[in-house]
Amino acid sequence: MAEITTRPTVARPQVNFWQNKKFQDRAITIGATILCIIGVIIILFPVAWMLSTALKTRAEVARFPPTWIPADPQWINFRDALFSTENPFPTYFKNTMFYALMAMIGETLSCAFTAYGFARLRAPGKDVLFLLVLATMMLPWQVTLIPQYVMFVKLDRMHFLGLDWINSYAPLIVPKFFGSSYLIFMLRQFL
Numbered sequence: 001m002a003e004i005t006t007r008p009t010v011a012r013p014q015v016n017f018w019q020n021k022k023f024q025d026r027a028i029t030i031g032a033t034i035l036c037i038i039g040v041i042i043i044l045f046p047v048a049w050m051l052s053t054a055l056k057t058r059a060e061v062a063r064f065p066p067t068w069i070p071a072d073p074q075w076i077n078f079r080d081a082l083f084s085t086e087n088p089f090p091t092y093f094k095n096t097m098f099y100a101l102m103a104m105i106g107e108t109l110s111c112a113f114t115a116y117g118f119a120r121l122r123a124p125g126k127d128v129l130f131l132l133v134l135a136t137m138m139l140p141w142q143v144t145l146i147p148q149y150v151m152f153v154k155l156d157r158m159h160f161l162g163l164d165w166i167n168s169y170a171p172l173i174v175p176k177f178f179g180s181s182y183l184i185f186m187l188r189q190f191l
Helices: 021-054 058-062 076-083 089-120 126-138 141-158 170-178 181-190
Strands: none
Touching: 021 076, 076 089, 089 126, 089 170, 089 181, 126 181, 141 170
């Protein structure tokens, strides 16, 4: 006759509720979600306050304690801000977009070519040149502000490249076509 054998029962160790992996994962997820929601509220608070203030009258803005919801929303404030004659918003917007687009094109072209050269090409002294580029990050822009202005005044007097270097976009845009050490560094690391 066949003998029936039974396996001995192995006592499983009791897992504490707090040591349960599923519970720990769920607790971490809930904690991270709550932390993100708190961060979003903190970040969006100024935006909500700005929108609330934009819909108030001048008297409501000056009132203390401030109120969140305006008594009578002033939607005309947006029309006045966008289309007033004393603040030509469309002109400001056009100037900003022109400068931003030109600066973006200049930085992207110059930094991409330079970073590619540092990352992929072999040349003697390449690492020394890259260290010199990185060294320029140590100079704060406040140190170079006045010498840069003096240089642009001299370029304007010389009519260099036929550009007006003072009271024009040229000093804002032309230097962007010579690269930024930080962006060159970041693109080199990427490439």
